[in-house]
Amino acid sequence: MMRLKIPEPTIKRLLVYYRFLENQIGVNEQKVLSSRELGEGVGVTSNLVRRDLSFFGEFGCQGVGYDVEILKDNLKKIIGISQQRQVILVGAGNLGRALLNYNKFVGIEIVEVFDCDLNKIGNTVNKLEVKNVKLMEEIIKERDIKLAIIAVPADYAQNVALQITGAGIKAIWNFAPVPLKMNEDVVIINEDLACGLGCLVYKLNQLEQQIV
Amino acid sequence: MMRLKIPEPTIKRLLVYYRFLENQIGVNEQKVLSSRELGEGVGVTSNLVRRDLSFFGEFGCQGVGYDVEILKDNLKKIIGISQQRQVILVGAGNLGRALLNYNKFVGIEIVEVFDCDLNKIGNTVNKLEVKNVKLMEEIIKERDIKLAIIAVPADYAQNVALQITGAGIKAIWNFAPVPLKMNEDVVIINEDLACGLGCLVYKLNQLEQQIV
DNA sequence: ATGAGATTGATTTCACATTCACAAATAATT
DNA sequence: AATTATTTGTGAATGTGAAATCAATCTCAT
Known part of the structure; x- marks a missing residue:
């Protein structure tokens, strides 16, 4: 154990480990599991699992x-999901509604939804x-x-x-494809779907050109 | 120019650069821009922009x-979006429908949607x-x-x-929160929403504990 | 009781990604 | 024409994350 600087990828994997454990208990009543089993379950090496936890x-x-x-x-305590967090969602467009209906979140509960579109205001989505x-x-x-959670068009996001x-x-999960300029004391995680997609198309092309 | 091994983060940024340029042209009729301007626009350093492009x-x-x-x-050619790619979507749940309605994709066009739920089959989403x-x-x-694009529940994804x-x-954009076990010749990009959320909650807790 | 096999946790090594620093090139200014 | 401002592209240095390795520890079978 070192407790110094935790790599960001490590943090991102913690919830993946946790989710796997939750499912695992439901499926087969396993009481003990090895880093190898956990790693195989979530697609990383056993070394990495142990490394992540040993921090x-x-x-x-x-x-x-x-x-x-x-x-x-322990994972619950480490991540900080011992008790559910209340979250607001800004933007009731398609993505926002998808997030609302996506009821598999661990550690958070969306309790309010806001929009500026008069056609959407007053509507009920997933009981909200x-x-x-x-x-x-x-x-x-x-x-x-x-x-x-910000799920509004790019132009509105900063405002x-x-x-x-x-x-x-104090913390924003940003789905708008723009970098938010904020004070240091606000945590921001950007979820830009275009990145993954671009990467995919690039690799597919590489693959095809390689064959030719 | 080196043309050897391109870092994956570099690839992910290419489409971000491209998207910014598209917008930029629309807004102010800028003909020339510097790495600094581009970097500030997308939230990275000018050094990194130049490094990425110089590959x-x-x-x-x-x-x-x-x-x-x-x-x-040039970005279009590099990424491989000179002509639109046809894509199928598997899973017409909330996330699938959000993706369908999210019409801001660059380089791809969703042309078919599939589901196994008889209640959903036959429905029309975004003209499909x-x-x-x-x-x-x-x-x-x-x-x-x-x-x-795979947007089905975890249990179905591998099948x-x-x-x-x-x-x-040959290429899969996977939104199911499970690692897909595939041959080497298939490109897979995993988009696991839980990772980002976990990271956010963790950091928020760190922030709060720090203050106390 | 002992030895074989399994597994963790830590250390070392390696690979990858970003920043730094600067020469080379261009445009604008005097 | 000479000088100053910018700005690119890249070699070197730094920082960061993952893999490989291994001693220490535990269980189980004999």
């Missing part, structure tokens, strides 16, 4: 493996009423919400980000 | 910058009829399609992947 402590037993329940609890974006700042403050951080939001 | 050739003019049109054309997954293999062969690669698919 945070010693959770396994040499010669045996990891106790599933104990590892799950789409509210006017004008009410947003007040509600963030009232409910003391720290986390937000929305400024508004919500002004009202108290 | 593929010399597109700029020292002391001046890059001609927008020429750079755009959802077809029975049983017809999938035949249609892939008929239309000679090489690219697919779907085997089916479609058997029918000729």
